[in-house]
Amino acid sequence: MTIEPDFLDELARFDAALNRESTALRQGDQRSPRIGEGLTFSDYRRYSPGDDTRLIDWKLFARTEEYFIKQYEAERSLTVHVLVDASASMDFGDGDAHKFEAAARLGLGVAYLTAEENNQFQFGTFRERADRLDAARSNRGELFALIDQLNELSPDGEADFERALADYAGRIGSRSLVVLLSDCLTDPEEIATGVAALARKDVDVLLVQVVAPDERDPPAVGDALFADPESEETRRSYFSGSLAERYRERLDAHVDTVSNRVTELGADHVVVDTGTEFFDAFASVWLQ
Template sequence: MPIEPSFLDELARLEASLTRETDSRRRGEQESPDVGEGLTFSDYRRYTPGDDVRLVDWRVYARTDEYFIKQYEAERNLTVHVLLDTSASMDFGDEGEHKFAFGARFALAFAYFAAAGHDSFRVSTIGTDVERLDRGRSTRGELLALLDRLNEVEPDGRTDFAEALATYAKTIRSRSLVVVVSDFIDDPDAIEDGLAALGRSDVLLVQVVAPAERDPDVAGDAVFEDPETGTTQRAYFAGSTAESYRDRLDAHIDDVAARARRLRADHVVVDTDADFFESFAEVWRRQDERERRRRRR
């Protein structure tokens, strides 16, 4: 299911809503606007009660006898790296619940919100190799081009997380948030090795799960195929076998989450049958809160 250009307009509405929500919460916490290093002057506006008096330009007041606030624009001091898994296992799920389609929207949304927050973004696919999709311009025009490139990607093969993340880590040169969007169907040891290679970067794992994975629409004698290796296995899927499968899936998800915590990475699970914008908003709120806590330290 391709991503339509109108998706960017929907992201704009979501970003405006979340910005209002964040501003309201910060006012309630009586936080002052960021001033000083890392900010560049943008414009003036008239003072209103409740504004930080430190931002009043007293030289303008001396000339006009009116209070004006200096507005600042944050410099791009964070790079958001989004790594999207293109392994064959991501090519799973019904229309509207497809894992790769859902994950690609997450990748584009993170890029959009990075640009909206005056940060830079880089979006790459990880699979049999690492391929960068953006051209280094954190603009709306680049987002449109990125949308087209994501629509051209066809999941295939397998992803070696240890090798892919270690390879990508060598390209990180500045303070970064690395967002890995995947189903993480791989050896947990390989996933942990890959996360360790990312070093001091903030890391967020977004694990996408399709409803048919949690509860396969299969009963009785069936043949199961590994989409990444092509190997097949016949099994009778019912009763205790089905229950064992679900337990193993839950255990794998829990194992990935535990290894992420051990390496101080964040981990969230998103179901592809959920409303996309609600899912992304929840993940973004969580990441925003984590960033605010980091800045307080």
């Protein structure tokens, strides 16, 4: 792992840019629709000029062709829990597109801006269980310590969504947002069971599914040996154009199934291509 702390300074500029944009649109401090403005959906109201456009429900617009704003119950004090999948399948991708590194950077970014919003964060990884890494300080020094820990961590083993998330749910004792970052390469029903354990009246869940470019479009051509990094099972196949197309269709279907199952539970789901420029990827998570 080669996470450099410099990107935290870039995040500060990112946050400042959001504040400038907000000032141009409306009075008051900029807040993420989730962090700082409450997590519990209350009602809809029609969009009025000057409203924060990021609060528009675009899915509702697609159905009605009218602009509606999501309203949330006011809640200024919350804890944001960041959990990064550290299983072996996350040890994939080159450079900045490495899945675990990309997920860790996104999670650190969420933690950083959470602290900037004067909220508390907790940061951990999960495999068969969830392990908390932070020391409950929720400040910049804490983030530097987390970067050091993450740089020393090597993804391995298997992720057990059901066990790890059910166990973690028992540790949450206050109003919270849980941000899960994973490649979700397991049975969607197991993911849904884990998310269901977390999701309750006072807990919101955002599942960030990371996909590496070489995962979407494997560079293999012809006779190739594929290996499962978690089970170490291998399979030889002739990776032709038609097989590659079927592979992409199955991957897309898996992503859709994961999305459908967790959104049915009231959670949110966003897919991040790890080959995307970091701040574009981060914006898709922070503004979700």
